[in-house]
Amino acid sequence: MNIPMLDLSEQYLELKNDILKTLDEVMTSSRFILGDHVKKLEADVASLVNADFGVGVGNGSDALHISLQACGVTSGDEVITTPFTFFATAGAIVRAGATPVFVDIDPVTFNLDPLKVEGAITKRTKAIIPVHIYGQSADMDPIIEIAKKHHLYIIEDAAQAIGAKYKSKMIGELGHTACFSFFPTKNLGGYGDGGMVVTKDEDLAEKMKVIRVHGSKPKYYHHVLGYNSRLDEMQAAILNVKLPRLSEWNSLRREKASLYTELLEPLKEFISTPVEAEGNYHVFHQYTLRVKKRNELQQYLKDQGIATMIYYPVPLHLQPVFRDLGYQEGDFPEAEKASKEAISLPMFPELKPEQQQYVVEKISRFYNRA
Numbered sequence: 001m002n003i004p005m006l007d008l009s010e011q012y013l014e015l016k017n018d019i020l021k022t023l024d025e026v027m028t029s030s031r032f033i034l035g036d037h038v039k040k041l042e043a044d045v046a047s048l049v050n051a052d053f054g055v056g057v058g059n060g061s062d063a064l065h066i067s068l069q070a071c072g073v074t075s076g077d078e079v080i081t082t083p084f085t086f087f088a089t090a091g092a093i094v095r096a097g098a099t100p101v102f103v104d105i106d107p108v109t110f111n112l113d114p115l116k117v118e119g120a121i122t123k124r125t126k127a128i129i130p131v132h133i134y135g136q137s138a139d140m141d142p143i144i145e146i147a148k149k150h151h152l153y154i155i156e157d158a159a160q161a162i163g164a165k166y167k168s169k170m171i172g173e174l175g176h177t178a179c180f181s182f183f184p185t186k187n188l189g190g191y192g193d194g195g196m197v198v199t200k201d202e203d204l205a206e207k208m209k210v211i212r213v214h215g216s217k218p219k220y221y222h223h224v225l226g227y228n229s230r231l232d233e234m235q236a237a238i239l240n241v242k243l244p245r246l247s248e249w250n251s252l253r254r255e256k257a258s259l260y261t262e263l264l265e266p267l268k269e270f271i272s273t274p275v276e277a278e279g280n281y282h283v284f285h286q287y288t289l290r291v292k293k294r295n296e297l298q299q300y301l302k303d304q305g306i307a308t309m310i311y312y313p314v315p316l317h318l319q320p321v322f323r324d325l326g327y328q329e330g331d332f333p334e335a336e337k338a339s340k341e342a343i344s345l346p347m348f349p350e351l352k353p354e355q356q357q358y359v360v361e362k363i364s365r366f367y368n369r370a
């Protein structure tokens with residue numbers, strides 16, 4: 001049996017007629033940039049997450065960068081975030097001219113540890129970027145409290161967590177802005193790059209809409225330095241077909257996650273399964289274990305036709321490109337440990353129980369338990 005990390009083909013077959021129809025409409029209309037499909041998706045995503053404004057942008061990385069810029073983050077400023085995330089989180093901070101300040105993670109959820117945030121605040125701190133890693137919300141209440149106390153912006157990196165909840169609030173309504181990615185592999189993925197920022201703040205929304213069109217307002221008059229980063233009309237048209245299905249897909253992911261956890265129960269000695277923190281609605285962008293002998297397990301599964309991924313093998317404070325920040329090994333022991341132990345199993349809404357059984361059978365065999 002060959003089991004990929006993610007298989008988008010079945011979903012496409014199901015949606016094919018609607019997608020081809022909407023793409024045909026876009027091409028027939030000849031309206032390719034910031035048309036009605038982008039407007040509709042902006043309104044619908046904002047409404048889904050209880051925000052008031054959506055700003056469609058080129059990708060999730062730009063969503064972060066544009067958020068930072070709109071919040072006035074600039075050179076000399078510091079932004080607190082987690083070292084255990086995709087590169088783009090910190091990349092956006094540096095692109096905005098600011099300095100990422102990392103704090104360690106909570107080993108249970110892999111998310112920013114709120115207890116460590118306050119100690120990292122200096123006079124230069126402007127914002128905090130909590131990342132809802134793997135589809136589970138960071139512990140937002142204490143983070144919001146700290147941000148209020150120190151007058152900091154919160155920019156949620158929600159690239160992996162569209163549809164997730166924190167204590168009955170939607171991910172996306174908790175920060176000053178929240179950033180989504182529509183990269184094809186995300187829970188709501190387009191057929192190319194795409195992203196969106198949502199906010200309840202009209203002033204921030206307006207700034208971000210100007211930044212994504214070269215800072216142009218009125219047209220051809222530039223008061224701020226923007227660039228070209230718009231959500232493509234064709235991607236928006238596709239995403240409008242997919243968005244109504246998101247909550248169903250997320251609940252299917254949750255079902256797959258429960259089955260994995262149940263099947264893996266006898267392997268507790270070797271494996272820790274994901275923990276959904278109380279009050280969280282995890283949308284399992286990834287189903288990520290902590291395991292013993294991680295790299296050997298990955299190779300073994302690969303030989304059995306099972307794809308797995310390591311998110312993330314190198315925490316950001318140890319990335320060569322960030323050497324000048326001056327961090328060293330040992331600075332964030334939990335993030336470093338996670339980068340050596342984490343492994344993500346195949347996860348997508350169409351994954352079959354037989355496939356999951358096969359995956360777990362092979363994992364059991366690896367640990368000589370079957």
Ligand SMILES: *Cc1c(COP(=O)(O)O)cnc(C)c1O
Nearest residue numbers: 059060061086088089159181183
């Ligand atoms: C995917 C991702 C991004 C970047 O999104 P792109 O659309 O690929 O630019 C940012 N942060 C996290 C945590 C992500 O997973």
